[in-house]
Amino acid sequence: xxxxxxxxxxxxxxxxEVNITCSHNNIATNDYIxxxxxxxxxxxxxxxxxxxxxxxxxxxSLFIPADRKSSTLSLPRVSLSDTAVYxxxxxxxxxGNMLTFGGGTRLMVKP
Amino acid sequence: xxxxxxxPRYLIKTRGQQVTLSCSPISGHRxxxxxxxxxxxxxxxxxxxxxxxxxxxxxxxxxxxxxQFSNSRSExxxxxxxxxxxxxxxxxxxFRGGTGEQYFGPGTRLTVT
Numbered sequence: 001x002x003x004x005x006x007x008x009x010x011x012x013x014x015x016x017e018v019n020i021t022c023s024h025n026n027i028a029t030n031d032y033i034x035x036x037x038x039x040x041x042x043x044x045x046x047x048x049x050x051x052x053x054x055x056x057x058x059x060x061s062l063f064i065p066a067d068r069k070s071s072t073l074s075l076p077r078v079s080l081s082d083t084a085v086y087x088x089x090x091x092x093x094x095x096g097n098m099l100t101f102g103g104g105t106r107l108m109v110k111p
Numbered sequence: 112x113x114x115x116x117x118x119p120r121y122l123i124k125t126r127g128q129q130v131t132l133s134c135s136p137i138s139g140h141r142x143x144x145x146x147x148x149x150x151x152x153x154x155x156x157x158x159x160x161x162x163x164x165x166x167x168x169x170x171x172x173x174x175x176x177x178x179q180f181s182n183s184r185s186e187x188x189x190x191x192x193x194x195x196x197x198x199x200x201x202x203x204x205x206f207r208g209g210t211g212e213q214y215f216g217p218g219t220r221l222t223v224t
Contacts, residue, residue: 044215
């Protein structure tokens with residue numbers, strides 16, 4: 001699976017938009033990009049998945065440039081409850097493979 | 112729809128003992144994966160079961176084993192516990208497994224003394 005690089009930590013304030021960028025230079029043609037959120041002592045929670053361009057759901061947006069070597073998770077108007085670790089995963093979207101988590105980005109939202 | 116449940120939530124064992132953890136997936140999901148999370152190593156994949164068959168396995172010693180029953184419930188067993196096995200053990204379920212959307216349980220916090 002493609003290796004990912006994301007910032008170790010980020011700080012933000014309530015109400016701001018937060019963008020977390022993930023680099024995946026060796027992404028393969030059949031790889032998808034998936035983001036998970038994890039709160040302390042809880043299991044990760046699926047946020048969003050995409051292949052190219054832009055994907056949006058009720059929680060976040062995912063921007064993927066044409067070369068797909070990076071992606072940006074955008075969280076609109078964050079609140080204190082968005083303080084968590086965010087993981088970027090890259091891999092083929094098919095059964096038989098497994099999720100490979102990197103170090104993640106620890107987002108701290110301040111009042 | 113009920114989420115993924117794991118039992119027990121907390122467990123304290125002594126070195127050399129063995130432990131069995133249980134995971135009940137979301138109804139209709141046939142894939143169950145297990146992960147170990149520690150502060151030093153992060154989230155690491157242990158194995159995946161799909162329709163009672165182990166389909167994928169991570170890089171863990173043979174002391175870690177699992178199985179899945181016909182109702183998709185899964186158990187994970189760790190024998191001859193070591194101090195380094197202290198971790199949060201997470202189970203995830205999905206309809207088809209793999210790298211698609213997975214639903215994680217709250218985990219079992221295992222402490223080995």
